[in-house]
Amino acid sequence: AGDPGATAMMVGRGIRTGYRGRSPPIMPPQSAPLTIDYVLLASPRGFCAGVEMAIKALTWMVRAFEPPVYCYHEIVHNQRVVDRFRARGVVFVDDIAEVPPGSPLMLSAHGSAPEVVAQAEANGGYVVDAVCPLVTKVHHEVRVRAGKGYRIVYVGHEGHEEAVGTMAVAPDAIERVESRDDVDALAETDQPVALLAQTTLSHRDWDDVRDATLERWPDMWVPGRSDLCFATTNRQHALLEIAALCDAIVVVGSANSSNTLALEQLARDAGCERVLRINSATELPDDLSGTVGLTAGASAPEELVQSVIDRLDPTHGVDEIRVTDEDEYFPPPRALRNLINGVSVGLSMAFGGIATEFDDRSVDASEVLVALE
Secondary structure: OOOOOOOOEEEOOEEEEEOOOOOOOOOOOOOOOOEEEEEEEEEOOOOOHHHHHHHHHHHHHHHHOOOOEEEEOOOOOOHHHHHHHHHOOEEEEOOHHHOOOOOOEEEOOOOOOHHHHHHHHHOOOOEEEOOOHHHHHHHHHHHHHHHOOOEEEEEOOOOOHHHHHHHOOOOOOEEEEOOHHHHHOOOOOOOOEEEEEOOOOOHHHHHHHHHHHHHHOOOOEOOOOOOOOHHHHHHHHHHHHHHOOOOEEEEEOOOOOHHHHHHHHHHHHOOOOOEEEEOOHHHOOOOOEEEEEEEEOOOOOHHHHHHHHHHHOOOOOEEEEEOOOOOOOOOOOHHHHHHHHHHHHHHHHHOOOOOOOOOHHHOOHHHHHHHHO
16 A cells, blocks of 8 residues: 555545555454455445444443443344453343343434333433434434424335434324335325435435436425435545446445445446445455445444455555545534543542543544453
């Protein structure tokens, strides 16, 4: 790879830079050497602001309370992340009834149904809702539109935690669709129609269903700002910058991650002959060659990307193709802020320092995960 301080070169709309990872790579088991010429690394990739917030929040819960700490659903959709928290005493449940009364409990980043939040609060323990603020925005839109008498068409994946939680906000006013056929099957209505979406959809899925819904209800209401997560959009744009230049695309992320699957499908739709979605470097096949594109879903930690780069070991190095810089930051959930500041101030004073509040923004969630291990 080139010197990170070297002059950047434009590639399409992206910026091509030399790349050097921020943390030491994880060495996978030894296997046959690959013959990779280049790795084109999409940027942005990996953790989004909502995932950063949720992982750091659960880490504070682990440090502040004796195990077990409970979490409703997986904190994010990535097996490496979930397993690391399990090793630190976190118990993931799919029903609040599984949580012993009075136990510390976190609600996942995907958002929870109102009755789940109420049940959690009634359980008597310390409850932190780590829902992504972008999901909260959609919940608010559902509540407002339902209150104004709208029929809501919601574009989302069946069974996905975010979709389940969002539809539960106003179940009598909302219908879920995924395709043009679903839109065509909707009953006619005299009510005004509003169109909302799961935040992690691909633009292609969203655009097709939006167009179909507009054909049926040209005057329907849509949010002034898209429900689609900016991080999901950025990762898709970055992938498109490299797809045509690659002999194969590797997408790092879990099979239950909606935005990861959207990246995989987008690479296929872009015409890449070989697309692989993997959980870790150990799943890489031995017959890759040429130029390999690499990206990661919004729940995949950077350490997994590092291990894939190390396994690919490209002869001519790694070029990072950056389409934008992300500087969005979501602060810790309100219920955690006083706890974090109290713990950090107490620790600094105990060791003879000046009482100062903790700067959560300066901490990277990928580094937090490494520290947990």
